[in-house]
Amino acid sequence: MTKPHPFARWAGRWLLVLLVAMSSAACQKTKPASPGAVGEKVYYTCSMHPQVHAEAPGPCPICGMALIAIKSAPAARKPAASAAVYTCPMHPQVHQAKPGLCPICGMDLVKQAAQPTPAGSASASSADLTLTAQQVLLGNIHAQVIGTHPAESPAPTVLTGTITADALQTESVSSRVTGRIEHLYVRQTGQLLHRGAPLFSVYSEQLQALQQEYLLARAQSREQGGAYHQFAEAAGQKLRLLGMTTGQLQQLAARGRPNPVVTYFSPTTGTVQTLDVVQGQYVTEGSPLVTLTNLSTVWVEAQLYPRDVARLPLGKAVRVQVAGESGSFRGNVVFLSPELNGGSQVTLARIQLANPNGRLLPGAQANVLLDAPTTAATAQTMLRVPVEALIRDGQASYLWTQTGERQYRRVRVSTGEGSASSVPITTGLRAGEKVVVSGAYLLQSEYSLRQGATDSMNGMSM
Numbered sequence: 428m429t430k431p432h433p434f435a436r437w438a439g440r441w442l443l444v445l446l447v448a449m450s451s452a453a454c455q456k457t458k459p460a461s462p463g464a465v466g467e468k469v470y471y472t473c474s475m476h477p478q479v480h481a482e483a484p485g486p487c488p489i490c491g492m493a494l495i496a497i498k499s500a501p502a503a504r505k506p507a508a509s510a511a512v513y514t515c516p517m518h519p520q521v522h523q524a525k526p527g528l529c530p531i532c533g534m535d536l537v538k539q540a541a542q543p544t545p546a547g548s549a550s551a552s553s554a555d556l557t558l559t560a561q562q563v564l565l566g567n568i569h570a571q572v573i574g575t576h577p578a579e580s581p582a583p584t585v586l587t588g589t590i591t592a593d594a595l596q597t598e599s600v601s602s603r604v605t606g607r608i609e610h611l612y613v614r615q616t617g618q619l620l621h622r623g624a625p626l627f628s629v630y631s632e633q634l635q636a637l638q639q640e641y642l643l644a645r646a647q648s649r650e651q652g653g654a655y656h657q658f659a660e661a662a663g664q665k666l667r668l669l670g671m672t673t674g675q676l677q678q679l680a681a682r683g684r685p686n687p688v689v690t691y692f693s694p695t696t697g698t699v700q701t702l703d704v705v706q707g708q709y710v711t712e713g714s715p716l717v718t719l720t721n722l723s724t725v726w727v728e729a730q731l732y733p734r735d736v737a738r739l740p741l742g743k744a745v746r747v748q749v750a751g752e753s754g755s756f757r758g759n760v761v762f763l764s765p766e767l768n769g770g771s772q773v774t775l776a777r778i779q780l781a782n783p784n785g786r787l788l789p790g791a792q793a794n795v796l797l798d799a800p801t802t803a804a805t806a807q808t809m810l811r812v813p814v815e816a817l818i819r820d821g822q823a824s825y826l827w828t829q830t831g832e833r834q835y836r837r838v839r840v841s842t843g844e845g846s847a848s849s850v851p852i853t854t855g856l857r858a859g860e861k862v863v864v865s866g867a868y869l870l871q872s873e874y875s876l877r878q879g880a881t882d883s884m885n886g887m888s889m
Contacts, residue, residue: 469496469497470496470497471483471484471485471494471495472497473487473490473494473495474492474495475487475490476489476516477562478877479494480538481494488535511538512538513525513526513527513536513538515529515531515534515537516537517532517534518531518532519878521536523536555830555835555836556834556870556877559833562873566866566869567865567866568863568865568869568870569864569866570828570861570863572859572860573810573811573856573858573861573862574858574859583746584735584738584796584798585797586729586730586731586735586776586794586796586797587729587792587793587794587795588727588729588730588747588793588794589727589728589790589792589793590787590788590789590792590793591727591789592720592722592725592726593720593721593725593726596697596720596724597697597700597720597721598718598720599715599717600694600716600718602710602711602712602713602716603668603670604631604633604634604670604712605631605633605711606632606634607629607630607709607710608627608628608704608705608707608708609627609628609630609688609706609707610627610628611627612626612627612628613627613699613717614702615699615702616699616701616702617699618698619696619697619699620693620696620699620719621693622694622696623693624692624693625693626691626693626716626717627717628688628689628690629688629689629691629710630687631689633669634666634669634671634685634689635685637662637665637669638666638685638686640665641662641663641666641676642679642684642685644658645659645680647659666679670689670691671689672692675689693719694719695719697719697720697721699717699718699719700718700719700720701717701718702716702717703715703716704716720789722785722787722788723781723782723783724780724782725779725780725782725789726761726778726780727747727777727780727795728777729775729776729777729778730768731776731797732772733767733774735797736763736774736776738797739763739776739797741760741761741762741763743759743760744757744758745758745759745778745796745797746795746796747780747794747795748793748796749787749791749792749793750792751791752787755796757780758778758781759778760777760778761778762775762777763775763776763777764776776795778795809851809852810856811845811851811852812826812849812850813848813849813864814845814849815864816862816864817840817842817850818868824839824842825837825838825839826840826856826862826863826867827862827871828860828861829861829863835870837870837874838855838856839855840852840853840856841853841854
């Protein structure tokens with residue numbers, strides 16, 4: 428039997444190896460791909476800071492929480508890759524191309540990848556936000572359908588003021604003779620005195636001489652009558668003009684000799700505002716001794732700008748709120764200053780308040796509520812939103828509207844003069860739209876973090 432040639436044996440072996448390799452490659456091409464493996468990408472993010480993206484598990488660089496795995500949905504078209512930027516968690520307006528420290532607070536910058544535009548949404552507005560169900564729940568975000576409502580009365584203008592004593596109810600007691608204060612019955616300010624209460628006793632040689640003259644005139648009038656009766660009346664009138672009462676003159680006539688010390692009494696009921704004398708002091712005629720103020724009525728001196736003067740005519744009734752007092756008081760305008768304060772360019776208005784119980788004390792802070800003028804627009808209906816829903820950013824005002832399930836959009840609006848609870852919307856909002864009334868500031872914070880605060884911080888250089 429003839430043996431095969433060595434070359435033939437070598438060629439047969441290589442042919443067998445080639446056939447096995449081709450069979451294996453064909454099997455690999457026909458093997459089906461595992462479900463979900465095409466186009467699926469896993470990244471790690473923080474549930475509290477969704478702007479954090481990482482390729483591997485680990486702690487959140489902002490709050491330290493463990494990152495969770497997120498599988499991105501397969502995209503029909505791969506979004507354009509964007510260069511990573513580094514920003515500060517406390518100052519999102521800071522953008523740098525490489526790691527480093529925040530130039531404002533010195534914190535470490537964290538990596539923030541720009542959010543790619545989803546497939547099919549290339550023209551989506553940059554003011555849109557899509558949140559997770561957990562974010563909506565934790566942020567207590569609620570929306571409400573806004574319709575037209577009758578216009579509320581505009582908030583009143585508040586004029587700041589201070590309670591002062593009524594100058595028309597203030598009386599000064601001065602010395603009518605020269606002498607020495609023998610006894611002072613009032614020793615402190617703030618003391619309440621009733622009409623007829625003793626104030627002080629004075630020793631005066633002038634009073635003693637006039638008392639003696641009065642007694643002599645009365646004695647001569649009893650003996651001779653005629654002209655001496657008129658002399659006695661004239662001497663008694665001098666003593667009355669110097670402060671002695673009719674009762675004191677009767678006691679003097681009954682006693683028959685001058686009284687060295689004469690007591691003076693309070694001419695009115697009031698509170699001692701000033702006390703300018705001490706016991707034992709020598710005083711001259713006309714020296715001020717005590718100032719009394721009746722606090723049954725008080726003044727509120729309020730400051731107002733010239734443009735508001737026409738809204739506060741004399742005699743107008745206004746409401747006044749006093750610090751520490753519940754409710755409000757009614758008063759009337761009794762004075763408008765004809766000049767402006769040179770430093771602040773404001774004028775002064777006085778409002779008189781009744782104070783029967785003496786609860787309103789001079790020096791207390793008070794606010795005068797000046798009703799806003801009624802205009803034709805007040806009677807119209809308009810869109811109104813709660814104050815909590817409005818975001819004021821510099822000179823602009825914004826609302827967050829709900830455009831879909833967990834989808835929100837920021838819209839710029841114009842507002843009118845609002846009240847303490849709601850604000851009218853003049854432009855930028857239509858009736859029937861859903862407006863976020865709870866959690867609007869959280870949406871604004873999330874928006875600022877994602878946008879890097881470029882809208883609100885435009886023009887800041889770092």
